[in-house]
Amino acid sequence: MxxxxxxxxxxxxxxxxxxxxxxxxxxxxxxxxxxxxxxxxxxxxxxxxxxxxxxxxxxxxxxxxxxxxAVPATPVAAAPAASPAPALKAGERVEVKLTLAPNEGREVKATMKAGGEFDYRWATDGAEVRFELHGEPAGAASDDYTSYEKGSSAGASGKFRAPFDGTHGWYWKNRTDQPVTITVTATGDFEKFAALP
Structure with a gap:
C-alpha cells in the first residue's frame, strides 16, 4: 500500500x-x-x-x-356577474372584451361538441399577459382539464378543433401593475362563447 x-x-x-x-x-x-x-x-x-x-x-x-x-387564497377582485349568453346561430362571429386588474385572472370559454371547430383571434391593448388554452370534458371534476398551449403573449390567432365534448378556451392573467384589456373574437361551431365570472 x-x-x-x-x-x-x-x-x-x-x-x-x-x-x-x-x-x-x-x-x-x-x-x-x-x-x-x-x-x-x-x-x-x-x-x-x-x-x-x-x-x-x-x-x-x-x-x-x-x-x-396557483390558486389565490382570496379573490383579488370581485368579477361582475355574467349575463347569460344569447343563443348563437351556426357560424356567428362573437366578440368578448374583458379588462383585467393587476394580478387578476379570467377565462373565456366555448361550449362545444367533439370535432367542432372555431377560428379565433385575441389581443391585449398592448401588454403581454400569461395565457393558457385548455379544455374540460363535460361533467369533469374541477381539476380535470387538458392544456393545449400556454405562455406569455399580447395576442394570438388560429383555428381550434375540440377533441372532446366540453368547454374549451383561455385563462389569462395580468402580471403587470396596470389594467389590461383583452378582446377575443371567435367564429365557428360552438353552443356558447362567453367570459366566465
Whole structure:
C-alpha cells in the first residue's frame, strides 16, 4: 500500500490565499446567478445576457405556468356577474372584451361538441399577459382539464378543433401593475362563447 505524503506547513495555503479564493468563488457565483439563474428561473434579466442566451423567455414561461396553476387564497377582485349568453346561430362571429386588474385572472370559454371547430383571434391593448388554452370534458371534476398551449403573449390567432365534448378556451392573467384589456373574437361551431365570472 502506498502512503500519501502529508504536506508540510510551508505547502499549505496562507490565510490571504484562502480569502482570495473565497472572494473569487463568491464573485463567480454572483455572475452566474445574475447572468443565467435569474433569467432562466424567474425571467429577470438585469444584464441582458439571459436574453442573448435565450434564457429570459424560458424563465417567463416557467413563471406563467406556475401562475396558471396557483390558486389565490382570496379573490383579488370581485368579477361582475355574467349575463347569460344569447343563443348563437351556426357560424356567428362573437366578440368578448374583458379588462383585467393587476394580478387578476379570467377565462373565456366555448361550449362545444367533439370535432367542432372555431377560428379565433385575441389581443391585449398592448401588454403581454400569461395565457393558457385548455379544455374540460363535460361533467369533469374541477381539476380535470387538458392544456393545449400556454405562455406569455399580447395576442394570438388560429383555428381550434375540440377533441372532446366540453368547454374549451383561455385563462389569462395580468402580471403587470396596470389594467389590461383583452378582446377575443371567435367564429365557428360552438353552443356558447362567453367570459366566465
Amino acid at each position: 502506498n502512503q500519501v505524503p502529508q504536506p508540510g506547513i510551508g505547502e499549505l495555503p496562507s490565510l490571504r490565499q484562502l480569502n482570495r479564493a473565497t472572494l473569487i468563488a463568491l464573485g463567480a457565483a454572483a455572475v452566474i446567478l445574475v447572468t443565467t439563474v435569474l433569467p432562466a428561473e424567474y425571467g429577470v434579466d438585469p444584464t441582458g445576457v439571459g436574453r442573448l442566451l435565450g434564457l429570459t423567455e424560458m424563465g417567463k414561461v416557467k413563471r406563467a405556468e406556475a401562475a396558471s396553476h
